[in-house]
Amino acid sequence: MKTISILGSTGSIGKNTVDIIRRYPNLYSVVALTGNQNVELLAEQAKLLNAKMVVTANKTKYKELKDLLFGAKIDVEAGDEAVKNAATLDADWTMSSIVGAAGLIPTMAVVERGKTLALANKETLVCAGEIVMKAIKENNTTLVPVDSEHSAIFQTLENDQRHAVDRILLTASGGPFREKSVEFMKSVTPEQAVAHPNWSMGAKISVDSATMMNKGLEIIEAYHLFGYGVEKIEVLVHPQSIVHSAVGYVDGSVLAHMGNPDMRTPIAYALGWPKRIESPTNRLDLTTLSGLTFMHPDEKKFPALRVAKEALQKGQTATCIMNAANEIAVGAFLNKKIGFLDIVKIVELILEKSHFSRLTNISEVIAVDQETRLKTKELIESFK
Ligand code: NAD
Ligand code: MG
Numbered sequence: 465m466k467t468i469s470i471l472g473s474t475g476s477i478g479k480n481t482v483d484i485i486r487r488y489p490n491l492y493s494v495v496a497l498t499g500n501q502n503v504e505l506l507a508e509q510a511k512l513l514n515a516k517m518v519v520t521a522n523k524t525k526y527k528e529l530k531d532l533l534f535g536a537k538i539d540v541e542a543g544d545e546a547v548k549n550a551a552t553l554d555a556d557w558t559m560s561s562i563v564g565a566a567g568l569i570p571t572m573a574v575v576e577r578g579k580t581l582a583l584a585n586k587e588t589l590v591c592a593g594e595i596v597m598k599a600i601k602e603n604n605t606t607l608v609p610v611d612s613e614h615s616a617i618f619q620t621l622e623n624d625q626r627h628a629v630d631r632i633l634l635t636a637s638g639g640p641f642r643e644k645s646v647e648f649m650k651s652v653t654p655e656q657a658v659a660h661p662n663w664s665m666g667a668k669i670s671v672d673s674a675t676m677m678n679k680g681l682e683i684i685e686a687y688h689l690f691g692y693g694v695e696k697i698e699v700l701v702h703p704q705s706i707v708h709s710a711v712g713y714v715d716g717s718v719l720a721h722m723g724n725p726d727m728r729t730p731i732a733y734a735l736g737w738p739k740r741i742e743s744p745t746n747r748l749d750l751t752t753l754s755g756l757t758f759m760h761p762d763e764k765k766f767p768a769l770r771v772a773k774e775a776l777q778k779g780q781t782a783t784c785i786m787n788a789a790n791e792i793a794v795g796a797f798l799n800k801k802i803g804f805l806d807i808v809k810i811v812e813l814i815l816e817k818s819h820f821s822r823l824t825n826i827s828e829v830i831a832v833d834q835e836t837r838l839k840t841k842e843l844i845e846s847f848k
Contacts, residue, residue: 680772
């Protein structure tokens with residue numbers, strides 16, 4: 465039996481992971497599940513999968529979770545340190561699907577164990593890609609990307625032909641405001657921003673998709689995962705979300721990965737790798753597609769792409785600062801404290817005011833992340 469842990473099991477990726485694992489009770493045994501606010505779901509998942517340990521990051525939810533699991537032989541813990549400890553427990557395969565930089569420390573704990581890391585938490589690579597990738601090499605950890613685009617690239621990148629790659633084509637749906645004017649975007653509500661046309665996801669990544677910061681984060685993610693410079697990574701808007709990304713080679717071949725937009729496909733791929741396993745995803749029927757279209761992104765309307773590429777060129781400290789400012793700005797937008805277009809403006813202002821000293825370990829990354837969060841909150845206060 466393969467032992468499994470899921471960090472962030474109650475989120476969109478976490479729930480989809482549980483949905484795959486529960487289909488194979490004889491193949492997988494669950495070590496730890498972690499969540500945050502939704503302890504009802506966490507307790508339900510723990511019972512369903514017969515987990516050994518369950519952790520809520522929120523200490524004030526401990527008693528509620530403990531009561532929900534009364535009588536069950538499941539170890540219940542709470543707090544950030546307990547989430548990290550859960551990540552430290554030995555498991556053959558761990559899904560990292562906490563949202564935001566909160567996933568960095570637990571993900572690093574998984575990396576240091578040297579087994580398999582299924583990585584959905586892209587912010588870990590945006591904050592600390594150099595440090596994390598170095599630790600992955602040192603610990604001989606197997607890293608399988610879960611982000612649909614990166615799973616697609618992972619599947620179409622011929623490992624012994626890496627030198628023959630001439631471009632990575634990173635596809636983007638364009639989000640809910642792809643065809644809207646800047647004028648329209650000035651006054652959009654959080655409800656409009658999280659209503660993604662093709663994918664059902666958590667609130668933060670949905671807003672990131674609407675600003676296209678998500679694609680900016682994914683350029684940085686691809687840079688660290690596959691080692692190609694920003695000049696080789698080309699973003700293509702593809703509103704149907706059928707081609708999940710592609711790799712172009714020097715002989716003119718383009719290997720693309722297709723499928724319906726359903727995260728259970730890349731999750732099943734990561735779970736089964738190097739084999740393929742069954743996923744309940746609806747099979748793609750090419751005859752029902754009215755067409756597949758691709759276009760260059762409009763960086764004037766969606767400046768997040770330019771901001772992210774510039775940050776990547778400045779290095780890891782800049783991308784860490786960009787990520788922290790973005791997380792705070794997205795939170796302020798969801799709480800209706802700032803407008804939609806202010807999100808990327810704030811990120812850019814924070815980057816302009818920052819200087820970038822080199823970060824060599826996770827403590828230094830966390831310090832910069834925390835400091836940037838405070839600065840961004842102050843800036844948002846001064847906006848009003
Ligand atoms: P989500 O908001 O639905 O779920 C987040 C999970 O993290 C939940 O289990 C929550 O309890 C936990 N969590 C939140 N704050 C926490 C904290 N401070 N400490 C510990 N745990 C905390 O998010 P999601 O959409 O599932 O996305 C998760 C990650 O996967 C993100 O990094 C996102 O960019 C990435 N991702 C998501 C999708 C998708 O389809 N949803 C696709 C690709 C990549
Ligand atoms: Mg993606």
